Amino acid sequence: MSFTGPLSIITLVPLLSGLILLVLPNVLPSDISMRMKASVRNVAIGLSSAIFLLTTLIFVGTIGQIDWLSIGMGDYVLETEDPVWLIESIGVTWHLGTDALSFPMIWLTTLLIPISMLVQWDAEDGHSFHSLLLIMEGALIGVFVSLDLFVFYIFWELTLVPMFFLIMIWGGEDRKYASMKFFIYTFTASVLMLVGILVMYFNTVADPNYAGTLTGHHFNLVLMTEQSRVDGLINSEGLRHFVWLLLLIGFATKMPSVPVHTWLPDAHVQAPTAGSMLLAGVMLKMGAYGFLRIAVAMFPESTLTFVPLLVFLGMASLVYGAVVCLGQTNLKRMVAYSSVSHMGLIFLGIATMQPLGFAGALFMMFAHGIISPLLFAVAGSFKHHYHTLEIGSMRGIAHHSPFLAGHMMLGWMGSLGLPLLAGFVAEVAIMIAFWMTFGWWVLLPALTLIFTALYYLTSMQKMIFESDDPHIGKLPDTMHDEEPRDVTWHENAGMFVLGVLTILFGILPFIFWDMMSVWSTEFIQTYLVHAMNMLEASP
């Protein structure tokens, strides 16, 4: 199970094939290259669909016969068994594995890639566009599957590259600024995270199998977590807190949490639709994933010490994000801020230190991963067909674009937490846990739900409803007498899949919820309860 395991395949195949598809048309003679360019999108969507199928087969148990309901934190499935050295001298290995925290994210990634390809099926220079999306897929999956912090970090930074080009080349008018800001901002934050990772690295004890021949340390996440659970990874409490904060900066920027969130609206507004979908759907979740996997798991005492900080960050993102949403006039910007707001709930869920809250945070990562791409696909369609994202520049669009209006309705309702849609499950779970831990403070997130409903309804009312004439409505000035149209078949298909999944996971959340719940309980019992009891004992 080295490079041929299923996880290696779903990571490396899209990465390599994406690279090949990107480079090959540019080096081959022009006539072959022309024909190839035309078929790249077919190959890309075929490949990514095959990977989605493979991942689904892993989930249902056809491949690997995995019992997902018995995986706690620390147990990994599909784990590569023997260390495969990448850099032997410093202890870097190809070590993959997945569990209930990462698998839903992997499944989500493999799902969103073909859908985002479908939504932007007609992208200009599609041969590079779709192959960049494939590279993106490999990098994103790599983040979630690698259990070696060095490789994790490589993939973490690798995700920036295709996204940078997606924004830079296919973005809106202000794309240069946005892509540079996106790259430098998040890169700076992750460099701080790297410092934290290196400090952890130099505190690992030599392991006969994984330690580097030169340094005597290793990047193995599993061993590090085990070491931290048994002996504590870093002895000095101050250094532990420091490392924890460094990690937090890296992850909170990615999430993003207020106050390090301002790269997100710029990046989203300028990014192409597919880029936005992946950015909101998966890339933001990397922050929450890394935070749970590394910061919380390795430094439980620090996490408990900084719970007030987490609550503050979560509250700030949630409440402030929602209020800022209300003041936005650009549809995509509003949706971007709503992502900030929803990500705040994840921090709140973690801060509750309840299995229910953790499971809610995990489900939020997943649910937001389905709903927010739908929101961005809708926003992208507005941009595509009506050439503007200005809220209020058009009215009564529901008449011209009934399908677009329908998708908008479903997505908006899902995002504002309507029951029987995916987001509600996460919201209610986090709320229950929050009440149990923090009592009346729950009123703040609860009242924010009113704001959330307010900005979503207002934006909907000002775009698809309300016009003097049922047959015309008001078209935006940017249309220039163009005939208004509904979404194209491929946009429709992509949004349809996301909409159906939003409903499906709202009615049957236990498909993923059960494994998340088991994992969360195990996590808290194994890693946090000890620290919590210590904290209670010392007044």
Add this chain to the structure above:
Amino acid sequence: MNEQKNQEWNLLVPLAPAIALVPVLVVMGVEPIDLGFAAIAAPLAMFPVVLLIGQIWNGNEKWVSRFKEGGILALSALSVSLIAGLWMVLDFLGAGEKKVHGDPLTWLDFDVLRYDGTQWNIDAGFTNISFGIWLDPISAMLLFVATFLCFLICWFAIGYMTTDDINSNRNHRFFAEFILFSMGMFGMVLADSFLWLFIFWEIMGLCSYLLIGFYYWKESAAAAAKKAFMTTRVGDVFLMVGLLMLYDIYGSLDFAVVFDNPSTGVGEAPVKASELQPALLMLFIGCVGKSAQFPLHVWLPDAMEGPTPVSALIHAATMVNAGLYLVARMVPFVDVDYYGVMGMEDLGIIIAWVGGITAFMAASIAFVQNDIKKVLAYSTMSQLAYIFLGLGSALYLMSTGHRYEGLFVLGGALFHLFNHAMAKGMLFMASGSVIHEMHHAHHELHHHDGHGQHDDHDEHFDAQDMRNMGGLASKMPVTSIAMMLGSMSIIGIPLIGGFWSKEAIIAETWLGALEYEPLLLGPAILAVLTAGMTGFYMSRMWMMTFAGEPKHNAASHVHEETLWIKTPLITLSIVTATTGALLAFFHIGEFLSSKDYSMGLDDLDVTKALQIAFLPEKRTLMAVGYVTIALSTFVGPIIAMKVHGGSLKEGQEANVAVSWLVSLSAAFKTIDVSGMANSSLSDSLRKRLHFDDLYDWGISKTIAPMAKFSAWFDANVIDGIVKLVERTSIQGSHWIRTYTTGSTRDYILMAAVGALSIFILIMGVTI
């Protein structure tokens, strides 16, 4: 014309398999309680079918004529629910059990960590969230109301919606949302836990939003939809917080767990009133929002922007009852004779006050409304408030140990819910019939006048304005009878429908006020006053619409209704007229109040109920009862006749059932009130006592500037700092670049300075 209409019965053929489905299921061995799943699943499954087929076959000839744009499909789904609901209710009544609980399905599985004083442990006392079917007298009654009215009003809607040009090719959306709503209502009634009650509650809220905004291009409709959603959302958020608190107390939200013994919470810990009462008050705020009570009442009148069948179903007969249902569910918490928690008196008093205030306020605003649907909307609000008042009194009486009286008024309140749903559903359908025909008459007139295009009609003509109507009694016999019976039931004319239940509520509230708690006196007085006011405004509505001479050309050209519209009206007329008999023969009030709590209540029967209403032992109560009857039956209607009565146009004749009323009104007609209409009181009543203005002002002064400021703050301060860092670093590198002079001398100097600094540093560190 008639032949064509008769042929339309063929369209009902698709209903046959739907009607047969439930008996087949039963024969196959499905437990009657599990039919609840079928009742919920049928409309849920039909929803996407109608929506998608409608979108694809939009405008298709057969789809329009044979399927009524999905109406027939919707009706067949609702007939499955109707049969399932009836079957369940009959089975329940026959079995004579107190409650039936189907096997719940686990929905969410999770663990909860609790600190037990020494360490943190996984607490096994918390159960998971599951979904099952729960049937007890309250939900059985509501299940009947919901399935019966959903079916009838869908039937009505086929006639009402599909004949309007303006709706053409859009009705599939109406019917799809209609059955999704029905699903929500059935689900809420049948759900076996507070969480699922809330989930379906929200689904109904969504459908209410979608259906109010059905004419989405109308600015007023879109705004009304948003207002409805937002206002109820405010309540719902508190409701959700209440659920969290309940969960924390009981470790579960299942009725089976919570009601098993409401005085002990999770881990057998005794429940304190100081914890439970805030939780229930939070739930009550949600009820206030959903049932449009003061101060969250502002959305209901605006909600009349929706198509009339929607007003009939959602905003009169079913969804607005959700709040009442939830309050009725609170009874076991306070029932101190039966595991209730001590010290919860305040809850009932607060609920009663909210009810009393709303009843009076809504009735007074209804005085000045000219829109026929708005009158009914305020009347709905006012009647719902009566029920809240009754429930509040019940909660109060029970929490102080007066179980007998408490159960009696609980039964009365729930019976009023039943009566009101039937009567108000019918009234709205009747008003829809009037509006529909007015609209068409107006339309045709314009065609005959050669005024041309069909979009080009008189902008100022309002088919809902009663000032354009009058004298319709001769043209619309069925509608006028239905409207009369419905109004009588709402007013509480003795022996008809709502009379029984209203008397019970008022009498028991007075009993509570006089005997036990002076604080209840306020709502009690308001209730009596409102009874008289109800008599006035309901009579006024009838007189303005059906008596007198036509006040607009269109009103003299209305036709009779189609069978689609007539059938439900006739059915409900019969129900409304006979609920008094229902009370006597089927012991409805007794059933509602006592079945779940049969201890010591065997002597509560109908004669007892009548005695409490008419011949109470206390003189004061008897006086109250007769004053109420006098006000509502005589004073209110007679004043209405004096102001708005009048005989029909010469040569026109109403049918026997209503002609007596018309002539009576003509006999009383004396006063001209145009002067009073301009007083400042009626002006502020017309402005709905300025609540809407106040809320708008509040929002524009707080939320709007806050949002604007935050957007500015984010773009200029938070992002400004980022940009500042960016600018500084660019400038810094520019500055550093100026040292790249290219002159060897400078470089040697810099190298020397650098070396020196390093040397000093090293020296400093080593020493």
